[in-house]
Each structure stands twice: as C-alpha cells, then as structure tokens.
Amino acid sequence: MRRGKTSLRLRSFSATTKGISKAAIAVVVIIIIIAIAGAAYFLTLPPAPTPTITPTTPTPTPTTPTLVTTPTPTPTTPATVVTTPTPSPTITPVAESIIVVSFANLPYLDPHVAHDESGRAYIHNVYDTLLRMEYREEGTIRVIPWLATKWEVSEDGLTWTFYLRKGVKFHHTGRELTAEDVVFSITRMVTMPEGMGYLLVPWIDLEKTKAVDRYRVIVGLKKPCGVFQYLASYIYVVDSEEVKKNIRSPGPYGEWQDFGKGWLMEGHRDVGSGPYMLVEYVPGSHVMLVKNKDWWGEFAPRAPDKVKVVAITDPVPTQTLMSKRELDISTVWLPPETYQVLDEIEGVDIAKLHYYGMYFLMMNSRKPPLDDVHVRKALFYLFDYKTFLEIMPQHREARSIVPSNMIGAIPFPEPVEYNIEKAREELQKSKYWGELDKYEITFTWRAEVPGEDRVGLLLAAAAEQVGLKIRVVKLPWLKVVEAMTKPDTPNHIEPMWITADYPEAISMIYLRWHSSSHGTVNQNEWFELPELDAKIEEVLSILDEKERLSKTADLQRYIFSLYPSIFAGDYTGFKAYQSHYIEWPSAEKGFVGVFGWDVEYWKMNVYPEKKAELVK
Amino acid sequence: MKNRLNILYVLERIFNHMLFKRTVLSLLSLFGLSLIIFTLARIMPGDPARMALGPRAPEELVQKYREMLHLDKPIYLQYYYWLTDFFQGKLGISLTSFREVSVDIIEFLPATLELMLYVAIIQITGTLILGTLSGSKPGSILDGALRVFSYVGICVPPFVWGLILQFIFSYILGFFPATERLSPSVQVPRITGFVTIDAMITGNLRGFVDGLWHLILPSLALALGAMAQEARILRSAMVENINKDYILTLLSHGIPNYRIYFRYALKPSLVSTIPVVGLDIASLIANAFMVEVIFNWPGLSKFGITAMLRKDLNGIVGVVLVAGLVYTITNVIVDIILTLLDPRLRYGGER
Numbered sequence: 025m026r027r028g029k030t031s032l033r034l035r036s037f038s039a040t041t042k043g044i045s046k047a048a049i050a051v052v053v054i055i056i057i058i059a060i061a062g063a064a065y066f067l068t069l070p071p072a073p074t075p076t077i078t079p080t081t082p083t084p085t086p087t088t089p090t091l092v093t094t095p096t097p098t099p100t101t102p103a104t105v106v107t108t109p110t111p112s113p114t115i116t117p118v119a120e121s122i123i124v125v126s127f128a129n130l131p132y133l134d135p136h137v138a139h140d141e142s143g144r145a146y147i148h149n150v151y152d153t154l155l156r157m158e159y160r161e162e163g164t165i166r167v168i169p170w171l172a173t174k175w176e177v178s179e180d181g182l183t184w185t186f187y188l189r190k191g192v193k194f195h196h197t198g199r200e201l202t203a204e205d206v207v208f209s210i211t212r213m214v215t216m217p218e219g220m221g222y223l224l225v226p227w228i229d230l231e232k233t234k235a236v237d238r239y240r241v242i243v244g245l246k247k248p249c250g251v252f253q254y255l256a257s258y259i260y261v262v263d264s265e266e267v268k269k270n271i272r273s274p275g276p277y278g279e280w281q282d283f284g285k286g287w288l289m290e291g292h293r294d295v296g297s298g299p300y301m302l303v304e305y306v307p308g309s310h311v312m313l314v315k316n317k318d319w320w321g322e323f324a325p326r327a328p329d330k331v332k333v334v335a336i337t338d339p340v341p342t343q344t345l346m347s348k349r350e351l352d353i354s355t356v357w358l359p360p361e362t363y364q365v366l367d368e369i370e371g372v373d374i375a376k377l378h379y380y381g382m383y384f385l386m387m388n389s390r391k392p393p394l395d396d397v398h399v400r401k402a403l404f405y406l407f408d409y410k411t412f413l414e415i416m417p418q419h420r421e422a423r424s425i426v427p428s429n430m431i432g433a434i435p436f437p438e439p440v441e442y443n444i445e446k447a448r449e450e451l452q453k454s455k456y457w458g459e460l461d462k463y464e465i466t467f468t469w470r471a472e473v474p475g476e477d478r479v480g481l482l483l484a485a486a487a488e489q490v491g492l493k494i495r496v497v498k499l500p501w502l503k504v505v506e507a508m509t510k511p512d513t514p515n516h517i518e519p520m521w522i523t524a525d526y527p528e529a530i531s532m533i534y535l536r537w538h539s540s541s542h543g544t545v546n547q548n549e550w551f552e553l554p555e556l557d558a559k560i561e562e563v564l565s566i567l568d569e570k571e572r573l574s575k576t577a578d579l580q581r582y583i584f585s586l587y588p589s590i591f592a593g594d595y596t597g598f599k600a601y602q603s604h605y606i607e608w609p610s611a612e613k614g615f616v617g618v619f620g621w622d623v624e625y626w627k628m629n630v631y632p633e634k635k636a637e638l639v640k
Numbered sequence: 641m642k643n644r645l646n647i648l649y650v651l652e653r654i655f656n657h658m659l660f661k662r663t664v665l666s667l668l669s670l671f672g673l674s675l676i677i678f679t680l681a682r683i684m685p686g687d688p689a690r691m692a693l694g695p696r697a698p699e700e701l702v703q704k705y706r707e708m709l710h711l712d713k714p715i716y717l718q719y720y721y722w723l724t725d726f727f728q729g730k731l732g733i734s735l736t737s738f739r740e741v742s743v744d745i746i747e748f749l750p751a752t753l754e755l756m757l758y759v760a761i762i763q764i765t766g767t768l769i770l771g772t773l774s775g776s777k778p779g780s781i782l783d784g785a786l787r788v789f790s791y792v793g794i795c796v797p798p799f800v801w802g803l804i805l806q807f808i809f810s811y812i813l814g815f816f817p818a819t820e821r822l823s824p825s826v827q828v829p830r831i832t833g834f835v836t837i838d839a840m841i842t843g844n845l846r847g848f849v850d851g852l853w854h855l856i857l858p859s860l861a862l863a864l865g866a867m868a869q870e871a872r873i874l875r876s877a878m879v880e881n882i883n884k885d886y887i888l889t890l891l892s893h894g895i896p897n898y899r900i901y902f903r904y905a906l907k908p909s910l911v912s913t914i915p916v917v918g919l920d921i922a923s924l925i926a927n928a929f930m931v932e933v934i935f936n937w938p939g940l941s942k943f944g945i946t947a948m949l950r951k952d953l954n955g956i957v958g959v960v961l962v963a964g965l966v967y968t969i970t971n972v973i974v975d976i977i978l979t980l981l982d983p984r985l986r987y988g989g990e991r
Contacts, residue, residue: 122824134738139694218697225698276704289738307737307747308938309820336819336936340803344811344818502686502951509687 121630122330123606125353125623126342129335130311132219134288135260135296136212139219141356144620146333150313151260151296154186154206155253157526159610159617164431165527167253171201171261171297172241181248181567183232186256188239192320194263195301196293201261203235208264210243215277216285220258223525226540227252250566254526263295299323299626300331310334313625324607326629339365342600346372349639352606352630353623356597359475360417363598371604371638375611379619380532381523381595382427383419385467385483386548387588388518390511393463398454399492400587403517404440405447406486407590415478419593425580426524426532427594429616432573433529437581440591448490464493465516468507471500476519479592483517509543511550518548521595523619529576530563537583549588556583597622605634662975666968670961674726677960678719686951692735709953722957731961732954736947741958744943749962750833751821752925752932752939757834758859760921763867767917768906770871775878775909776901786871793868799930802861806934809857816857819936826850858935862928866920870913877909911982918974919967926963 127142135147156170169175172186192201213221214228232244245252267284275282288295291305299319304312311333315323336342337355339362345351347369354366356377367374385407393399413419422440424433451457467483469476480496487494497515499507507513524532534541538560541547559579566572599622601608607629609615610622689705690697703712709732710718725732731741774783810818821835822828828847831838836855839847881887882905890900925940932942940959947955 137694217701218693222697274708276701276708286733286738290743306938307744308751308942309936332824334936338934340807340811341818341934341936344806347811348814348818350818502684502949505691506685506687509690
C-alpha cells in the first residue's frame with residue numbers, strides 16, 4: 025500500500041498535467057461560447073435610436089370651455105374659467121419617451137383597494153376623480169374641477185350636486201363615462217372601504233346618492249361635511265359595466281360578491297379614464313403604463329409616452345440602475361447616505377418632497393406611568409429634537425402638532441424643547457414621583473426601519489438622567505401591527521410616520537386622535553375622551569372655512585394640552601431623479617402635498633435625446 | 641393459478657421497487673409538510689384578514705372576511721376545508737395578490753426554475769472542474785486557492801455575492817444588466833415561462849442571448865458559495881479514492897492518468913458529492929429570496945417571502961408545498977443518479 029502511494033505520487037505530475045490540459049480546454053471552450061454569445065448579443069442589438077426633433081402641427085386639446093362656479097359656502101375653491109389652452113408648437117420626440125419609477129412595492133391595481141404610496145400614485149395617474157387637489161408653487165393646495173366641471177352644495181350641506189364633463193371615455197372600452205359610473209364607484213368605495221373609501225364611509229348616504237341624468241350626480245350625506253370637496257378628490261370613477269361583468273363568487277361584500285376585486289387585482293386591464301392606462305402587469309417585476317392619447321385633459325408638451333413602475337428598494341441596485349439611466353426616479357425609502365451617493369452621479373439630483381407627514385412617538389395613555397399627563401409632558405422635554413434631525417435627516421423641525429405646512433396648523437402653544445430640568449419639574453408634579461423606578465417604559469422600534477433604535481436610545485439616555493427607565497425593544501412590523509390592535513399592549517411608546525389625506529390640519533387630527541382610529545397603526549394613545557371625538561366631528565361638519573379653521577386651532581390647543589405624542593419632526597421625503605433629462609415639477613417647485621401624489625406623469629417632460637448624451 | 645402468481649410477483653416487484661417506495665414516502669412527507677406548514681402559518685403573529693384588507697377596513701368587514709376564509713373555525717376544520725379544496729385543484733385565494741395561489745405559482749415558478757437550471761449548470765460544471773483538479777493534486781497552489789475560495793464561499797451569503805457581482809460587472813464595468821429577466825426592448829412570448837427556452841422555441845436569437853445575459857449574474861451569485869463547498873467535498877473524496885488499491889492496479893496496467901482521474905476516481909467520488917449538490921440546488925427555490933430581490937427577479941422565492949411578511953396563509957402553504965415537491969423530486973433524481981453511479985445501491989445495498 026505504501027509503495028502504491030509512492031508510485032502514484034511519482035506519476036501524479038504527468039497525470040495532473042494531462043488532467044489540467046483537458047480541464048483547461050473545457051474552460052477555454054466555455055469562455056469561447058460565452059464570448060460568442062456576447063458578440064451575438066451585441067451584433068443583434070438594434071442601432072441606437074437617433075433622437076430627432078420634429079416640429080409638428082399642434083393639435084388643440086379637446087377641452088371644452090366650461091364655467092366653474094364657486095361652490096357655496098366653501099370659499100376655498102376659486103371661481104375659475106377653464107378655457108381651451110392656446111395652441112402652441114409642440115415637439116414630438118422620435119426616441120422612446122419613457123420614465124422608470126420605483127416604489128417600495130408594486131401597486132394594488134384595484135383603485136378602491138390601493139392605499140399605500142405606490143397604489144396612490146398608480147390610481148392618481150390611471151383613474152379620474154370627481155375633483156382634484158392641485159398643489160401650487162407657493163406651497164398651498166386648491167381644489168380644481170376634474171370630472172366634475174362644477175358643483176353645488178345645498179344650504180344644509182347634506183346634498184352635493186356634481187355636473188360631469190361630457191365626452192370622457194374609458195380606456196379600453198371607449199364607452200362614455202356617465203353619472204351611473206360615478207354612483208357605482210361611490211357605492212363600491214363605501215361597500216369595500218379597504219383603500220381610500222374609509223374617508224367616505226362616515227359621510228355618504230348611499231340611499232340619497234343617485235344619478236339625476238347622464239351628466240349630473242347627487243351625493244347625499246348623512247351629516248354636513250365641511251371638507252367634502254377634498255374627499256371628492258378621492259372618488260376614483262371606474263367603468264361600472266366592466267366591473268359588473270367580472271364579479272366573482274364568493275366574496276365578503278354581500279350581494280356584490282367580490283365586487284370585481286379579484287379580476288382587477290389580476291391586472292388584465294384597468295377600468296379608468298385617466299391620463300395613463302395599464303398595458304402590462306408582470307407580478308413581482310413591473311407595471312407598464314402608456315399615455316392615453318384620448319384623454320380629455322392636457323399633457324405637458326413632452327409628457328412620457330410610457331411609464332414603467334418597478335419595486336427596487338435596495339441601495340446597490342438603485343445606484344447601479346440610476347448610473348446606467350435604467351431608473352429615473354428612486355424610492356423614498358433609501359438610507360440617507362445613499363441619497364448622498366446618488367447625488368454625486370452626473371445628471372442626478374435629489375428632490376425634497378414635503379408631504380403632509382410627521383414622525384410621532386405615540387404614547388399609550390392607558391399604561392402607567394404614561395396615564396399621568398405630567399409624565400407624558402416630561403417625555404416631551406426629554407427628547408433631543410436637534411440630535412434627532414441629525415440622526416434622521418429626512419425631517420424638519422416640528423412646529424405644530426400636525427405638519428406645519430398643513431392649512432390651519434398653529435404653532436405649539438408653548439415651547440417644545442429638550443430641557444432636562446423642566447422634565448424633572450414635571451415628573452415631580454406627577455403622582456408617580458418617588459416610585460418611578462418601579463415602572464419600565466418600553467419603546468418599540470421596528471426591525472424594518474434601520475436607525476429607529478437610535479431614536480429610542482436617544483430618549484432612553486435622557487430619561488435615565490431623571491430616573492425614568494426606558495427599554496428599547498425591537499419588534500417586527502407584523503408584531504407591531506398586532507400589538508397596536510389592543511389597548512393593553514405591552515408597549516408604551518410606538519414611533520410611527522403618519523401622512524394625512526388632505527391639506528387641512530383636521531385631516532391629520534382625525535386620523536391620529538379620533539376614536540375610529542383605535543386599534544390601527546395610526547393611533548397608540550387610546551384616549552377615552554368623548555369630548556375629543558365630539559370636537560373633531562364638530563370641526564369636520566363646519567361648512568364655513570374660516571370658522572372651521574378657527575375651531576381647528578382651538579382643537580389643536582386642546583390636544584396639545586393632553587401631550588399625546590412626542591412630535592419628533594415633519595417628514596420630508598427624498599427621491600433621487602434624473603434631472604438632466606426629466607422635468608419634474610414636484611421636484612423643481614418644491615412639492616407640498618399628499619403622499620404618492622408627487623408623481624403626476626402627465627405634468628412631467630422627458631427628453632430622450634438628453635438621456636442619450638448621458639448613456640454615451 | 642400460474643397467472644395469478646405471475647401477477648403477484650409483478651406486484652411484489654413493483655411494491656419493492658425503490659422508485660415506488662420513494663414515491664409513497666414522498667407523498668406521505670408532503671402530506672406531513674402540509675399539516676406542519678398549515679399549522680405554523682396560522683400560529684404566526686398577525687391577523688391575516690386584517691392584513692389583507694388593510695388598517696382602515698371596518699371591523700365588520702374584516703369579520704366577514706375571516707368567515708369567508710374559515711378563520712373563525714377550529715384549525716382541524718380549516719385544514720379539512722383546505723384539503724377538500726386542494727383535491728379540487730384549488731389552493732385558495734392569495735391574500736398578497738388576491739388571486740388563486742395556483743395562478744401565482746404558475747406565474748412565478750418558471751422564473752425561479754430557470755434560475756435554478758442555470759445555477760445547476762454553473763454549480764455542477766464548476767464543482768467537477770475545481771474538485772477534480774484540486775483532488776488530483778492535493779497540496780498544490782490550486783488546491784490551496786480552492787481551500788481559500790471555499791472558505792470565502794461558505795462564509796459569504798449569496799445575496800452579498802449578488803451585490804458584489806452587480807457592483808463590479810454591472811455598475812463599474814457595465815458588462816451585464818443589473819436587474820430583470822429581459823431588456824426593455826426585447827420581447828419573448830410566454831410559452832413555458834422560461835425566457836431562454838421560449839426564445840429558442842420561437843427562434844428568437846436575440847431574446848435567447850438577452851435572457852442568458854440577464855441570467856448570468858444572479859446564477860453566479862447563487863452558485864458560487866455552494867460550488868466552493870461542493871468542490872471541497874469532491875476534492876476530499878477524490879484524495880481518498882486515488883489512494884485505493886484499485887487505482888494502483890489501474891496504474892500498474894498503464895492506463896492513462898487522465899482516464900483514471902476522470903473515469904475511475906471521479907465516479908465513486910461523486911457518490912458523496914451529488915446528494916449535497918442536489919439538496920443545494922433544490923434549496924434555491926426557497927433560499928433565493930434576497931438574490932431575487934436584488935436582481936428584481938419575479939420568482940417564487942420572492943413571492944413566498946412577501947406572502948410570509950403579509951401573513952398570506954394560502955400563499956405560504958402553496959409556496960412551501962412547491963418547495964417540498966421540488967425537494968422530493970430532486971431527491972428522487974439524486975437517488976437515480978446514485979444508483980447509476982454505484983451498482984451496490986441498485987441491489988438494496990447501502991451508500
């Protein structure tokens with residue numbers, strides 16, 4: 025055996041040499057195959073499109089001049105005359121005009137189910153609404169006519185009449201949109217309030233909502249609603265005949281079975297009439313939209329012909345794709361340092377989008393010691409607001425209990441500052457003073473949000489100086505959602521970003537502190553204050569804007585006195601975008617508004633010839 | 641009488657046949673798996689009906705949805721309903737995509753299987769070449785290099801390979817596309833769902849090459865770590881085998897060394913390597929998640945993890961069952977290959 029081994033070793037050199045030569049040949053062959061495949065790939069590539077600009081005869085946009093009356097008694101909507109725009113020479117690009125946009129996930133394709141950022145952006149571009157909120161350059165919002173060219177409110181505020189635009193066509197059937205479709209859409213939103221329909225549920229009286237004629241709809245309300253013009257901006261109108269044809273059984277919506285949700289979610293096609301239409305849905309990969317050339321509205325001169333929606337959230341692929349110009353607008357969810365890297369890529373800029381959003385550290389008022397307002401107030405003073413802005417740079421200083429850019433937001437009634445001494449004074453006033461060491465306050469941070477633990481540790485370090493114990497606990501998102509469904513959750517403080525649905529402060533107040541939010545991720549305070557609910561409902565029912573805003577101010581002072589949350593900072597979303605070849609009004613003029621509505625593709629301009637310069 | 645004996649004999653042969661036994665065992669395993677995953681999915685935190693309808697849906701609607709999904713019933717009844725649907729070819733409605741889970745599986749499975757196919761090609765080729773080369777010359781520079789490579793391969797998870805490869809070959813060098821299965825300008829009609837195969841069927845050379853080009857980086861990312869580990873296993877088996885007496889006999893007969901290595905030493909060495917290779921490849925169906933995310937690959941693994949994060953009960957059970965089925969089939973294939981390689985296993989012997 026020993027001799028055998030020796031013999032083998034003696035001969036192994038030549039054996040290996042021969043072995044290697046065979047293997048080497050195999051490797052070389054593989055390399056050659058790959059090289060040939062590569063060569064074939066590049067040889068079969070079509071020649072790069074030569075971007076040419078061809079001046080064409082302008083086609084006037086078929087917008088009918090319509091007189092829009094001011095809806096009484098809400099003076100926020102100005103009387104406007106929508107006229108046919110003066111024809112101006114347009115430029116038709118020959119190279120492919122496409123924008124690739126990324127979100128955290130692909131959208132839900134049912135317009136009455138979509139509710140996250142991606143879904144909101146999708147329905148905003150594919151479906152038309154009765155009215156629409158438009159942001160202005162100076163940072164305010166106005167409600168403008170959309171499918172409804174004018175609207176009236178009855179004196180008691182219970183009946184809203186909308187006059188519909190004529191000649192609006194649904195995408196795939198070409199059928200004209202009528203009042204019946206609007207009534208059907210409202211019924212659908214109220215019956216399946218999974219998406220934005222939750223906004224309508226408290227108000228809409230379905231029995232009194234009807235089509236008067238082909239172009240006139242009456243929307244009946246259960247009680248007066250002063251903000252209904254904003255809510256009408258969420259009534260996404262669907263092709264009722266198409267949806268009815270595709271209803272499946274079983275479903276949770278009574279006689280409506282599944283209300284066509286299954287079919288719509290599968291993404292065969294959309295049932296809308298908006299500026300873009302769905303042409304392709306590859307689950308897990310992308311959604312492709314194309315321009316609806318028959319849309320009644322007006323496109324920007326170089327609005328993209330196609331929009332591809334993807335879900336790329338990882339920093340490295342985002343960086344790679346943006347530098348290769350295969351991604352045009354990034355998500356808002358990248359780590360802050362990634363935006364710095366992206367900003368250094370030639371032709372890429374960072375858009376700062378001021379959403380109606382805020383980062384709250386929500387305190388559970390039913391759990392000792394947080395049931396004492398003095399302890400909650402002490403925590404106000406224990407939060408280092410300046411350091412927080414350094415840890416999470418996508419925030420601005422909070423100046424109000426709601427995002428300070430909202431209509432009717434008032435400054436904090438008293439200074440909110442990091443002050444250990446004041447915190448100690450407050451704790452001394454509390455019933456728990458002297459026995460604080462018996463309580464441990466838990467601060468939950470979500471495993472999916474890197475860096476949120478530092479926010480908890482920041483608070484815990486300050487609290488330790490005054491004898492308050494804060495334990496920073498990591499929990500997965502699912503656990504957080506589950507814990508927040510019950511008031512006896514083990515968690516005292518839940519940090520959360522909350523975004524409001526319309527520009528008035530009452531939108532955020534309703535979402536955050538009305539008892540209808542109990543058990544949802546929008547609220548962790550669990551106040552049992554009937555007077556708070558009553559005050560919120562009262563404000564919402566006031567039709568006169570001036571009076572409503574005045575009452576909203578009182579309400580904010582009242583809520584502040586409860587010290588419900590630590591108002592850590594107003595949220596500003598960052599998105600990297602290809603500023604060299606895309607004109608994006610939201611980025612350039614400083615967007616203020618609803619989460620997801622910063623991407624209005626019909627208002628963007630894309631210049632493929634400028635993109636070609638960078639790709640070279 | 642004679643005929644009956646013959647039938648009995650044939651039946652006995654069938655029942656004793658390895659493949660039959662394996663199939664029965666596999667079906668039992670899958671049944672067990674379905675029970676376990678069905679229960680596990682239901683004891684995970686979170687209310688699936690609430691997750692599906694969102695935080696804003698009113699409680700009454702959520703309750704109706706629970707009833708529709710039978711979540712208000714005891715778990716054994718829920719399983720009974722699921723099993724009844726299963727035998728009717730239904731896996732239930734996914735709470736992630738809101739359509740039949742089987743439709744989702746048909747949609748996403750080919751992308752992952754295609755990836756697995758190319759990973760298998762790279763992994764098996766690499767393992768054979770590297771394992772044989774280093775096994776034929778233990779202690780050499782190549783052997784040392786492979787050792788380092790295999791340690792690195794084992795330590796570095798596939799998604800990190802994915803990021804590294806994407807960064808170098810796509811971001812810096814620009815050789816390969818960074819994401820997706822095809823370039824935007826290339827269209828391949830869906831027949832089997834395998835882009836490269838569909839392109840071949842339709843005679844679309846550009847589609848084939850483009851699909852292949854997109855497959856290289858994710859396949860490499862998934863193959864590298866496992867390949868390094870398997871090459872080490874093959875190398876150890878080779879070293880053990882080339883010191884056996886029968887090799888010495890072959891040498892004494894003057895048979896060329898390359899034939900000895902590639903034919904007589906490699907074959908028995910593969911017996912210990914192939915099960916590992918098989919399991920590694922089968923595990924991709926569930927483990928490729930991060931790589932699929934990085935390369936925006938619309939595969940089943942990505943769908944499965946999304947289903948888990950959203951507590952999509954039917955989605956989870958469907959994906960895990962498919963993973964179990966792929967494991968089982970791979971195991972059977974591995975067994976068949978092993979019996980071809982080692983005659984002793986064919987006659988009821990042990991490995």
